[in-house]
Amino acid sequence: MSTRLSMTSILRRSLLHRKARSMSALIAMTISAAVATALLTLYADLDAKLHHEFRSFGANVVITPGESERSLKPGILERVQTSAGPDAVAAEFAYAVATTDRGTPVVVAGTDFAAVRRLNSWWQVDSWPTPTDATAALLGQRAADFIADEHTVQLTFAGRPLTLHGTGRLRTGGDEDSRIYMPLAAFSAWTGAQPSVIELQVPGGAAQVETTISRLRQELPGLKVEPVRQLVEGENRIVDKTHALMYGAVLLIALTVAVSVLATLSASVLERRRDFALMKALGGSQLQMMALFLLEAFLLAFAGVGIGFLVGSAASLAISQLNFHTATMPRLSVLPLVFTLNLLIAALAALLPLRVLRGLQPAALLKGE
């Protein structure tokens, strides 16, 4: 034999000669890479996505004046907003008890409608007042029952009358149902009362909320800054449990897919007993055989990771778009892990059958099974 077969030409032929087998091995590697990529990408983004969903519960921090004072000083809202960061949503409320035209006492609240709308997404409102409308009012559905005319709401506070026009009813199923909401500036001009509560929504988990609270306490001494315990704790519990569940699911799926891919690949290596026997009979060493199988598997793994990463990223993007309506961008940071996982599968798939192959006698094998 004058021309020795080079390793690369054996490899190339082995991959190209039996396209169907190479294809099914490549598909298997692609699947394991795609599944790992998709799940890891989703998993990495999960907490942020879940915390985002919990924003719909509204404020998780309540700021009230200290013991001695009745209302918050002007300008506090801006300082709270600066301190809590641009992602936090804050709204201030001022309360007074006024009398309706029917003589029923009712709680009237002054607030900034734009901020409330962002903060309390669960409020069901017929139509939100325009920000420039100083006499607009939202009537709680129970309060509305005690008002003669919803379009011209006549209220009296300490002998001072005020006429508002209701833009719609407000339905919450909570205390808000018995209140009338109006713009803060007009409210303060009418009653002289200043805001007494700031409701603040801090994005993120319990740790972030705690950090923000301690920063607020430090920067705004004299104020009572309290978390809404049930929201913060409940959110944490659910996010933690979902996280654990996802972790379990990721492990389970990645593991089962990895093992079933391993089984497929091993089968296709085992199938090549004859090649193995022939090469051995022609003088190939054990090491060369091993190198050949490994190299072939690694090549497939490489290609599998390349395609699988794209497919998996697309899948995670689609899942989070479908479910959370926000995209999850492909993460290159999951690539090393996916790559390691796939190389491991490939190596195992190539090496496990070798134990079986080693014990075979080439002559016996070539003669027949």
Add this chain to the structure above:
Amino acid sequence: MFFRLLMESFRRQRRRKILAGIAILLGTTAVTAMLALATTIGDRIQDELAVYGANIVVYPAADQLEVKVGGVDVKPDSGGASLKASDLKKLRGIFWANNITGVSPELPVHILGTTGSGKPVDTTGTGLWFRHSLTNGSGTALVTGAPSLHPLWKLNGSWPEEAATTATGADVVAGSTLASAKGIHLGDTIEVQPSSGPSRTPIKLRVSGIVTAGDATDEQILLPLNAAQVLAGTPDAVRRVEVSARTKPEDAFARKDPNSLSAKQKEIWYCRPYANSIAYQIREAIPGARAEQVRRVEQSEGNVLKRISGLMWLISGAAMLAAAFAVSAAMATAVLERQGEIGLMRSLGASKGSIAMLFYTEAGLLALLAGVIGYVAGSGIAAWMGARIFGTGSSLSMTDVLNPVLLPVVVALALAVVFAGSTPAIRRALTMEPSAILRADV
């Protein structure tokens, strides 16, 4: 002959069969586990969401306007409309009765008394159920009360027993802020004058526990509902009822006004566990009541629930797809490597149909066997994970672990995937000339 071929194939090619079987087994395990988790996740998350409190409130329709700021009643009303506590058992008879997981009636009372050390106490008390057995005579009773609707309440001591209430005394729980301000300890007695009613004899309230709630409740005294009714002199009265119900997240149909729907549509609306439908049924059941969904809880819970279970379903779908591909690849390999066998059978005169039949039967048997084992394994894993994460492991019965609906689904999926996966390979092998296959050293 056919059966002998089949038997021999399983007997002689054990390793090949095991490898293909493992692929199917693991695929069905993962899919079963994910499906089992996805089908139960809704209830589990809903149980966790119970910390947010009731999602439906019931109050008298003829009620006065509440004048409440920051949870404190600015103008505590005297009297006012009330509901009948004895009507609450009707909640057990509504269409979605089994979805109601908690019922907590409230009756506020003004408590004016003195502690054992002589300090005056002037605060609000709330009459509540603590461990009340609610039943309408048929079916099982629902044991419920305020503590189950407020899982975050931390109690030092024990909840009062309703049965311990007499005309002259009752067990109560004091809020932590009130307790520290007035120096009230476990086992202390507060002597209270009833504000009205026939008996003017003082009532002794024994403090059986101190509760920390983190809100206005900390400044109150919580007492059994029957004691509050005696104190207020209003037997059978309830001011407000909190109801916690398992609901289906609201969609466009849920927001429809039932009275504007056609009779058939209305029935569909009525028979879906929307918060609105349950509130509607409560209004029907309890005379003079108004029931509203607590939107902050209900809407946000629905949101969270939808997202989490949606995520689980999508991931299950992805897992199913991946498992299907993996199993298909395994099956294709399993057939491809037996081309020689196919060629031999063809040249010995076997028809294409009977060869295909043999391979499909083999694959089907494998799928059945591995599918059933995978189903059991997957159900086990799902139950184990659920118990580990959600801590509901104590009362797991066989029926909870093995969801019978999943078995046919999973096995059918396994069969479909296995057949779909082997078809191209079988077809390819059958279209090749037997002589060509046999000549090629496969």
